[in-house]
Amino acid sequence: MKKALLAVAGLSLLLATVLLVRTASYSAPAPVDTTADTHAPDEQQIARHLSEAIRFRTISADMESASTRAQFAAFIEWLAATYPAIHTAMPPQQLGVDTEHPYTLLFTWPGQREDLAPILLSAHYDVVPVIPGTEGEWRHPPYGGIVDDTHIWGRGTLDDKGAAIALMEATTTLLEMGFQPQRTIYISLTSDEEIGGDHGTAAVVQNLQDEGIQLAWSLDEGSFLLDGFIPGVDQPVASINIAEKGYLTVDLVARGRGGHSSMPPRETAVDTLAAALVRLKQEPLPGGLEGVGAGMFDAVAPHMPFGKRLLFANRWLFGGLIESVLEDQPGTAAMLRTTTAPTMLSGSIKDNVLPIEAVATVNLRVHPRDTIDGIVKHLEQVIDDERVKVRVREGRSASRVSSKDAAGFQAIAAASRATYGPQVIAPGLTIGGTDSRRYEEVADNSYRFNPMVVTSEDTHGFHGTNERISIDNIVGATRFYRQLMEEAGNE
Ligand SMILES: [Zn+2]
Incomplete structure (x- = not known):
């Protein structure tokens, strides 16, 4: 028993040391010296x-x-x-x-x-x-x-x-x-x-x-220089975005029997469609904090207060926690994955007529990690009902991801610093x-x-x-x- 306790204590100490060392090495770089602008615009x-x-x-x-x-x-x-x-x-x-x-x-x-x-x-x-x-x-x-x-x-x-x-x-x-x-x-x-x-x-x-x-x-x-968007970060964050999401609109078309609404069957086209929409809500496209979505937070995290910095410096341990916090805000949640938003619905043409067809139009914003084909497959798998067809209305994939190390990015960052003084430069994703x-x-x-x-x-x-x-x-x-x-x- 004593041995086990000692082992636990030892492990905890080791963990605390790892966390602290990683957090300390994750501090913000010193602000860049900015030169004053001599040409005063009118x-x-x-x-x-x-x-x-x-x-x-x-x-x-x-x-x-x-x-x-x-x-x-x-x-x-x-x-x-x-x-x-x-x-x-x-x-x-x-x-x-x-x-x-x-x-x-x-x-x-x-x-x-x-x-x-x-x-x-x-x-x-x-x-x-x-x-x-x-x-x-x-x-x-x-x-x-x-x-x-x-x-x-x-x-x-x-x-x-x-x-x-x-x-x-x-x-x-x-x-x-x-x-x-x-x-x-x-x-x-x-x-x-x-x-x-x-x-x-x-x-x-x-x-x-x-x-x-x-x-x-x-x-x-x-994007812009974002001021006060991230609690605890007192400098503005220049979000110089290196990619943008794509755009996909699909119709989910559910078929039913039709007939008089006084004798509805167990399941109408609307019920089938509703079940499909619920499943889409429950199983969004896979996502997470990596790639272009993570770059923004990697840049900003060193400027966060200690507690948050500790979380971000130790993503290997706290990744799930961080993601669940980001999921709470629509703006940051959108950076993690392809988003799914049902926007239009149609069914029967009259209140006492059962629909033969019920249609939900769903707008998705495509994360750079996903393809249009892959998303459509995901939708079909999750809906898992052959009475519901997925029809693509319009689709284009996300942009390429541009380099944050190239001269252009550096020049934009330098001009922003020269204009607005100390700030966090972060490569971001336009949603x-x-x-x-x-x-x-x-x-x-x-x-x-x-x-x-x-x-x-x-x-x-x-x-x-x-x-x-x-x-x-x-x-x-x-x-x-x-x-x-x-x-x-x-x-
Ligand atoms: Zn515009």
Whole structure:
């Protein structure tokens, strides 16, 4: 008995030592020294320009209407009038796969050296509509471009006109400074990101392919400097995302007998379908904290308070616990696996008629570890009922995973640090879709990051009400892009 107790005590001591040693070696690196920015951007002017840009209702979902197309055309004219130096130095190509929508702009800033692979900086200036009936919930009118002491308000400020304007401001400053890049810099302002990029972004990619151009890397939206998202981490986390999830929509179609609802059989098509949906809920796609999902936490964990650091430093022991904590938040849960979300249901056409067919539409966001075929197999196996068919409506796999060690990632991280000071740099996974999934066809690496500091409160504005950006952020983004073009353009 005594021996056993001693053995247990010895083992516990050994375990405690291992945990402590691993935790200690898992501390945060010293913050990088950041240099002050000497070129002061004109804050009021940048805010005014973004405010003007917000007033154009560039709603790509309404592109079929002539009045909306006029808004896109007017925005392009406004850009030319507002940024004449850029338009003189590098007149943009107006691109569109079909000639009805030539509203995507591609600026080419030729480099001095042909041996250096070009880079592409991108932002989209189209926006999502404001849901009819919610205009009154906006503190300021969504297309008013109101500027108060601290913020610019309106649809597109964060997603993603802010970045488009910051790119234009930064390029103008560099031209004024007489800067000439060594490597060619492409800047694309796309017009249809919110509806899939089939017209504009696709045309940019086609254009580069026709010219035989392979980019070293591309940078587009897809995450931010996240402030206060992770409890206990006091520095902002620059989530420079190296991959994005794919998109799969399936219909689950259950068949039944039909007939009069006064004499229902033991099981109707709706019952069969409901059972299938419950099984999907109970058995999600396998997932966990490894690969691209883990990279984010590996970077952030050393900056966590001791208790959490101890958990992350000893994932071999606490992996299950960590994953169950991450599962509790939809945002972090989505990084662990392919998510499954039933979104639409249909059954009978009348209340007293039994359905012959009941259909559930399920939207899945594909983790880089999964394939479309593999997911469909999983669904069929889990449902395990031949009366329920799985029909793919639309599917595309996740993006490639770009390198977090490549020069592009390092340049983006350096520019972010130079702009915003000490921060945690973390390679992340974008859980939505962006233009980058197209750019990866012509780029060795594609990164997703907007150089702006957001809190979780700010994120409610995305595609929602009261979208806004702080003046500090739009000015910061301008400094970031200038720094990035100076550094990356010259190495
Ligand atoms: Zn966007």
